[in-house]
Amino acid sequence: MTDDRFYRRSGPLTLGHIAQHVGARLPPPGSADMLLRDVAALDSAEAGDVSVFSDRKFADALAHCHASVVITDDKLSACEHNGALLLVVGDPRLAFAQVGHLFYPPAPLESGVRNGAPIHPSAQIGPGSEICSGVAIGPNVQIGARCRIEANAVIGAGVVIGDDCVIGTNTSIGYALIGSRVVLASNVTVGSPGFSFVPCPTGLLRVPQLGRVVIEDDVEFGANCAIDRGAIGDTVIGRGTMFDNLVHIAHNVRIGKHCLIAGQVGIAGSSTIGDFVMMGGQVGIKDHLTIGQGVRIAAKSGVTRDVAPGEQVGGYPARPLKLWHRQTVALANLAKRNRD
Numbered sequence: 001m002t003d004d005r006f007y008r009r010s011g012p013l014t015l016g017h018i019a020q021h022v023g024a025r026l027p028p029p030g031s032a033d034m035l036l037r038d039v040a041a042l043d044s045a046e047a048g049d050v051s052v053f054s055d056r057k058f059a060d061a062l063a064h065c066h067a068s069v070v071i072t073d074d075k076l077s078a079c080e081h082n083g084a085l086l087l088v089v090g091d092p093r094l095a096f097a098q099v100g101h102l103f104y105p106p107a108p109l110e111s112g113v114r115n116g117a118p119i120h121p122s123a124q125i126g127p128g129s130e131i132c133s134g135v136a137i138g139p140n141v142q143i144g145a146r147c148r149i150e151a152n153a154v155i156g157a158g159v160v161i162g163d164d165c166v167i168g169t170n171t172s173i174g175y176a177l178i179g180s181r182v183v184l185a186s187n188v189t190v191g192s193p194g195f196s197f198v199p200c201p202t203g204l205l206r207v208p209q210l211g212r213v214v215i216e217d218d219v220e221f222g223a224n225c226a227i228d229r230g231a232i233g234d235t236v237i238g239r240g241t242m243f244d245n246l247v248h249i250a251h252n253v254r255i256g257k258h259c260l261i262a263g264q265v266g267i268a269g270s271s272t273i274g275d276f277v278m279m280g281g282q283v284g285i286k287d288h289l290t291i292g293q294g295v296r297i298a299a300k301s302g303v304t305r306d307v308a309p310g311e312q313v314g315g316y317p318a319r320p321l322k323l324w325h326r327q328t329v330a331l332a333n334l335a336k337r338n339r340d
Contacts, residue, residue, distance in 0.1 A: 002038065002104075002210045005140060005158030006175045009103055012037045015069060015085070018050065021102060022095040024071070025088045034085075036069060039100050039210070041232045050087075052096035053079070071095050093207075094198045100208030123155075126163065144180065156191065162217065175229045179217035179239070187224045190215070194228040194251025194269060207231055209251060216240075222247070222263070231269075238275065256293065274309065296321075 002009065016032030019025075026032070040049040042058055045067035053062045053072040056079070062070065063080045070084045071092045089095040118136040125131065126145035134152040137143070141155050144163035149155070153167045156174030163180045167173065171184050174191035184190065196207040211230020215237045221227070222245035229235055230252045237249070238257035248266045249255070255267075256275035265279050268287035277291055280299030285291065290306045297303060298314030298321060307313055315324040 003158070003175075003212055006156075006212065007104060007210055008107065009038060010105060011035075011103055012048075013102060015087075018069075018099055018102065019087060022071070022087070022089055022098050024095065027085055027087065031085060034068065039096065039103055039208075039232065040067065042067070042070075044233065050096075050099055051084075052092050053081075054092040054096075071099070091198070094200055094205065097198050097205050097207045100210065101205075104208050104210060120157075150186070159191075168223070175211070176213040176215065178215045179219070181218045182215055183220040185221060185223040185225075185245070188221050189226045191229045192226060194231055196231055196251060196269065211235065211252065213237070216257075219243075225249075228253075228269075244281070250287070262299070298324075 012035040014032060015027050015034040015036060018036065019027055036050050037048040040051055042051050042053060042061040042065045045051040045065055047066060047068055049067045050069045050071065051065060051067035053070050053076055056076060059079045063082060065082050065084060067084050069087055070081065071087045071089060073090065073092055074088055077086050077088055120137060120139040122139045123137045123141040125143045128145050129143055129147040131149050132151045135149050137155045138157035140158050142160045144161055146163055147161060147165045149167045150169040152170050154172045159173050159176050161178045165178065166183045168184055168186035168188060170186055171188045176191045191213050193209040197204040198207060209229055209231050211232055211234050213227050213229050213235045216239040218240045219237050221243045224245055225243055225247045227235060227249045228251040233252055235249060235252055236254045238255055240257055241255055241259040243261045244263035246264045247261055250267060250269040252270040253267050255273040258275060259273060259277045261279045262281040264282045267285040270287055271285050271289045273291045274293035276293055277295045279297045282300045283297050284302045286304045289303060292307055292309030294310045295307045296312040297318065301314045301318040302316035304317045312321040313319060314321045
């Protein structure tokens with residue numbers, strides 16, 4: 001279920017309308033009038049939701065899924081499921097993106113120049129907070145006590161910010177729930193849509209990004225970082241984690257507590273980072289990986305596999321640190337012998 005503070009859902013929509021929109025095989029007789037209220041992931045869907053099953057590695061989630069309707073294809077439709085109606089299509093990911101746009105169409109433009117101050121009257125600002133010049137604060141925002149919101153920051157509708165936070169100059173925050181004592185330096189972007197597309201007959205269709213960013217207490221971001229909101233579900237940053245400048249966190253990434261992440265690191269979508277992980281500058285993490293607790297990753301490494309708790313890795317592709325050093329020395333010695 002999406003957070004109504006940030007998203008305006010249309011519908012409910014009938015199964016027949018959805019099937020027709022995505023070109024699916026018609027549902028069983030009598031089910032076309034079933035009303036559906038939302039889209040959701042397999043592991044969080046409830047009755048009245050539409051979900052998607054496009055990869056056999058999620059078969060266990062399908063077997064326990066409570067969605068009313070699951071979009072899938074012919075081959076995967078044979079997998080065990082929990083009684084949901086199956087909407088069979090040629091490309092489940094594309095169809096699910098199309099259904100997402102049905103439930104969440106773009107907000108209509110409100111033409112004209114808006115009057116009034118850039119702080120919406122419904123916003124709540126805690127005692128002792130300082131709001132600097134040029135700050136824009138949207139409707140239903142909640143800002144805690146003793147916060148400093150620096151010049152030209154933009155706080156989008158529904159955002160919640162805890163006590164004693166610092167929001168830097170030109171920083172933009174949307175679709176986010178932020179804890180206390182969080183520092184966002186200048187030009188940070190929180191809540192931007194994730195980089196997720198599926199091919200369609202007319203080009204590329206953006207997958208709707210319907211999640212949030214959840215930042216726990218005592219987190220700090222350096223300048224020019226970008227944190228994408230979740231697609232379905234949340235991007236989560238654990239308590240006490242520190243980020244250098246120019247870090248990109250993609251959609252649905254989950255980062256544990258007290259991690260240290262240096263400049264120009266990029267973490268691709270749906271990867272999970274354990275507690276107390278340290279990453280050197282310019283590390284790249286592939287999507288859908290699990291990096292265990294206490295892992296150390298050397299600068300400029302490219303991580304393309306899961307990393308077990310406590311491992312130290314480096315290189316591209318990243319491998320155990322001692323092995324990488326031995327291979328580097330062996331390669332240098334081989335090059336020297338060939339040159340001699």
